[in-house]
Amino acid sequence: MKLRGPVILALMAPALALMAVLYVVPLGVYFINSFHEFRDGRILPAWTLQTYVRYFTDPFSYRVIGTSLRLSFVVTALAVLIGYPVAYALHTRVHRPAARAAIALLLFSPLLVSVVVRTYGWLILLASQGLVNTTLRGLGLIQEPISLLFNMRGVVISLTHILLPFAIFPIYSVMDRLDLSLKEAARDLGAGWRETFLHVTLPLTMPGIVAGALICFTLALSAFVTPQLLGGGRVQVLPLAVYNSTVEINWPGGAVAGLTLLVISIAAVWALNALLRRLPTV
Amino acid sequence: MSAAAPAELAIAIREARAERLRDGALRAILVLGVTFILLPLAIVVVYSFSSVAYGVFPPPGLSLRWYSHLFGLAPFRGAFVRSVVIATAATGVALVAGFLCALALVRSRFPGKEALRGFLLSPIVIPKIVLGVGWFIFFARLGLQGGVVPITLAHIIVVLPFVVNILAANLVGLDESIEEAAQDLGASPLRVLWHVVLPQIRSGLVISGLLSFIVSFDQVESSIFLTRGENNTLPIEMFLYMEKWQDPTIAALSALLILFAAAVLAAALLVSRGTNLRRMLGR
Numbered sequence: 001m002k003l004r005g006p007v008i009l010a011l012m013a014p015a016l017a018l019m020a021v022l023y024v025v026p027l028g029v030y031f032i033n034s035f036h037e038f039r040d041g042r043i044l045p046a047w048t049l050q051t052y053v054r055y056f057t058d059p060f061s062y063r064v065i066g067t068s069l070r071l072s073f074v075v076t077a078l079a080v081l082i083g084y085p086v087a088y089a090l091h092t093r094v095h096r097p098a099a100r101a102a103i104a105l106l107l108f109s110p111l112l113v114s115v116v117v118r119t120y121g122w123l124i125l126l127a128s129q130g131l132v133n134t135t136l137r138g139l140g141l142i143q144e145p146i147s148l149l150f151n152m153r154g155v156v157i158s159l160t161h162i163l164l165p166f167a168i169f170p171i172y173s174v175m176d177r178l179d180l181s182l183k184e185a186a187r188d189l190g191a192g193w194r195e196t197f198l199h200v201t202l203p204l205t206m207p208g209i210v211a212g213a214l215i216c217f218t219l220a221l222s223a224f225v226t227p228q229l230l231g232g233g234r235v236q237v238l239p240l241a242v243y244n245s246t247v248e249i250n251w252p253g254g255a256v257a258g259l260t261l262l263v264i265s266i267a268a269v270w271a272l273n274a275l276l277r278r279l280p281t282v
Numbered sequence: 283m284s285a286a287a288p289a290e291l292a293i294a295i296r297e298a299r300a301e302r303l304r305d306g307a308l309r310a311i312l313v314l315g316v317t318f319i320l321l322p323l324a325i326v327v328v329y330s331f332s333s334v335a336y337g338v339f340p341p342p343g344l345s346l347r348w349y350s351h352l353f354g355l356a357p358f359r360g361a362f363v364r365s366v367v368i369a370t371a372a373t374g375v376a377l378v379a380g381f382l383c384a385l386a387l388v389r390s391r392f393p394g395k396e397a398l399r400g401f402l403l404s405p406i407v408i409p410k411i412v413l414g415v416g417w418f419i420f421f422a423r424l425g426l427q428g429g430v431v432p433i434t435l436a437h438i439i440v441v442l443p444f445v446v447n448i449l450a451a452n453l454v455g456l457d458e459s460i461e462e463a464a465q466d467l468g469a470s471p472l473r474v475l476w477h478v479v480l481p482q483i484r485s486g487l488v489i490s491g492l493l494s495f496i497v498s499f500d501q502v503e504s505s506i507f508l509t510r511g512e513n514n515t516l517p518i519e520m521f522l523y524m525e526k527w528q529d530p531t532i533a534a535l536s537a538l539l540i541l542f543a544a545a546v547l548a549a550a551l552l553v554s555r556g557t558n559l560r561r562m563l564g565r
Contacts, residue, residue, distance in 0.1 A: 008386045015383035015402065015442065018375075022439045023405060026416035029423065086315035089308040106316050110323060112543035114500045116520045117536040121322025123528060124329050127337035131325060134339045164319060192297075193304065222409030224503040229524055239411040239503065246415050246507065258412040269407055 034255035043251055051252040055260075065260065068237040071155065071227070072220035072268075076167075078160040079216045080209055083167030087208075088201075090168075091175040104172070108165050115162060115225050122158035122230060123149065150232025159226050163219055167212040174208030207279045214272040218265050238264075323540055330533035337528070348534040358535060361519035368430050368515060369498035372437035376494050377487065379438075380445030385479070387446070388453040399450075403443045410504040413439070418507035433508045433515065440504055441494035448493070452486030453479075492550045496543075 003011070036043050037050045055061050086107070094100050110118055125131050126148035133145040148154045178201075186196045224239040231240075238261040245254030333343035352358060387399060405413065413436070421432040456479065464474050480487070502517050509518050516539075524532055 003386060003389045008390045008392070011382040011386035014379040015446070018379055018438055018442065019402065022417075022420075022435050023413075026413070026420035027408075029419050030412065030416035033419065082315065082318070085308070085311045089312040089315070093305065093308050093312060103312070103316065107319050109543075109547075110319055112496055112547055113323060113536070113540055114517045114520070116502065116517045116524065117326060117532075117539055118322050120520075120524060120532050120536055121326045123524075124325050124337050124339075124533070125322060127339075129336075129338040131321075131339040158322075161318065161322060164315075168315075193300065218407060222411065224411050225521060229521070239409060242409075242411045242415060243503070243506075246418065251415070251419065254415055258409070258415060261409050262412055265407060265409060 030255055031259060033251040034259055036252045038250040038252045041249070043249070051256050055253065055256045061257070061260075064236050064238055064241050064257075065264070067235065068221060068261070069264070071152070071159070071223075071235070071237060072217050074156055075159045075163060075220045076213050076216040078156070079163045079167035080171075080213055082160070083164055083212060084171055084205075084209065086164075087168045087172040087175060090172060104169075107168055110162070111165055116229075118162055119158055119226050119229050122154065122161065126154050126157065126230075149230060151234050152231075154230040155227050155235045158230050159220055159223055162223075162226065163216045166215040166219060170211035170215065171205060171208035174205050174211075178204055207276060210272055210276045210279065214269060214276070217268050217272070221261065221265050221268065326533050326536045327540065329530045330537040332530050332533070335529040348530040351529075352531050352534045352538075355531070357514065357519055358516070361514050361516040364430055364513060365499055365516040368434045368437055369495045371430075371434045372441055372498045373491050373494040375434075375438050376441045376445045377491055380442055380490070381449055381487070384446050384449035384453055385475075388450050399446075402446050405439050406443045410440070410501070414504040414507050417504070421508065427508075428510060428513055430513060433505050433513070436504060436508060437498040437501060440501060441497050444493050444497065445490045448490040449483060449486050452483040456482055488550055488553055492546065495546070 033043070034051055035047050035049065037046070037048050038044075090100065090103055090107075094103060127133070128145040128147065128149075132148060133142075136142045137145065148157065183196055183200055186200045187193075191199070222239055223237070224243065227235045227237050227240055228243075231237075238257060241257045242254045242261065245251070245257060329337075329341065330348055331344045331346070332341035333345040333347070334341060383402065387395065387402075417432065417436045421427060426432050460482075461474050461478050464478050465471070469477070500517060501515070502521055505515055506518055506521070509515060514522070520532055520535065
């Protein structure tokens with residue numbers, strides 16, 4: 001069916017109305033708060049940049065931003081480093097479509113269950129007498145239980161697990177579309193597995209890696225449940241700062257922290273998208 | 283038949299050995315990867331049958347006490363029903379608005395279309411906590427607080443981008459000549475939509491509906507300021523419970539949720555007749 005102007009507008013009207021009222025306006029109201037000031041337990045009506053000034057002159061803000069960035073980098077790197085071999089193994093070792101679909105479904109399945117449930121699973125696994133510590137001690141790798149909860153380690157492990165499917169699937173889908181005859185050609189020409197992998201497979205699957213990293217990084221930056229439940233107050237990241245300010249009725253402070261989080265997210269998306277465009281397409 | 287030169291033979295043997303080693307290593311990686319992914323879910327199910335409140339592996343004994351404790355807690359029951367109602371309503375609205383919007387996006391050409399599409403997809407990128415505070419202030423100013431309505435409205439925006447993206451991807455590939463044929467035979471545009479367009483994107487509708495239900499059901503930070511105890515959704519009820527207690531009551535509830543997710547997935551797979559899962563990721 002060909003659509004004409006008024007029809008197009010009518011079709012889009014419900015979605016656009018919802019977006020205008022429930023998205024643009026609330027975000028606008030939110031950011032307007034950043035131009036007010038929170039003092040003596042209340043929000044002053046006067047317009048000011050004071051909240052920005054205070055936020056960006058406070059060393060604590062930079063510590064929070066630093067923690068957020070460090071956590072996101074580490075978790076993204078781990079998710080890609082673990083996700084790539086898993087995707088590669090699935091692509092190269094499993095050939096029956098039904099088996100592939102079944103394994104893909106298993107890898108995808110945690111996403112069907114609430115992030116609170118998954119975080120709870122890690123709470124049990126990482127406890128001082130939990131499975132991880134018991135196993136490590138059983139193997140003789142450690143003598144005393146290592147503390148994996150309520151610090152950065154637990155948050156990194158749990159968040160890596162939560163984001164892993166988002167790294168595996170873009171990489172796997174690029175491998176799936178990869179022209180395998182290119183690999184065969186490289187091997188026919190006498191290149192070994194290492195050369196083939198380094199000079200053919202890896203460069204061709206780079207778009208999948210970048211796409212996966214993009215999703216992981218933005219999701220890690222805005223992660224809230226995991227740092228809150230497993231960080232034990234020691235992993236102060238931006239979403240927690242926004243949450244805490246809002247709980248303390250300091251909407252202006254929360255708005256500035258949230259805006260910072262938003263700008264970093266958008267910058268990351270933009271940078272990785274720019275990288276994606278420079279890569280050869282499959 | 284001449285024998286291969288000894289040097290070539292040695293290389294061939296070495297390569298075969300390396301190939302076997304790689305094969306084993308990759309199979310091990312796959313097993314480890316799947317184990318790592320499933321481990322937290324499996325342990326939750328094990329712990330739901332634990333006989334003690336504290337976290338120790340392996341649990342010293344088995345019992346059903348956490349299930350009976352869970353069923354005694356009314357807030358979880360209410361929260362579950364609320365979450366299902368919210369997820370269903372948000373998914374329904376998003377499917378209707380999202381389908382119409384995706385159709386218009388795919389079947390039209392106008393300046394600024396890509397920017398509009400970017401705008402419609404942008405809620406995916408915005409940190410949920412930012413949206414959550416925004417809705418908190420917005421609904422507080424409107425005086426619309428409590429109940430399921432504000433949370434449902436918020437969730438519509440959270441899931442709409444997924445629906446638009448997946449349905450647009452499904453609509454792109456349709457053969458328009460079938461619709462033209464139906465119209466030539468006298469079908470009205472509405473009948474064409476209902477009998478020709480919708481059946482062709484059935485798998486897209488199922489997948490985007492399923493995804494929005496799951497995404498809505500999993501919202502914590504976008505909704506945590508919209509709840510005030512009496513109208514907690516299930517993940518928020520669990521989150522707040524976990525901040526205070528860490529006994530296996532949550533494990534029992536989680537085990538039931540894992541079962542619920544498996545049932546929903548099985549039903550969806552049945553309805554869509556084993557459709558392509560990768561479309562779920564919107565790529």
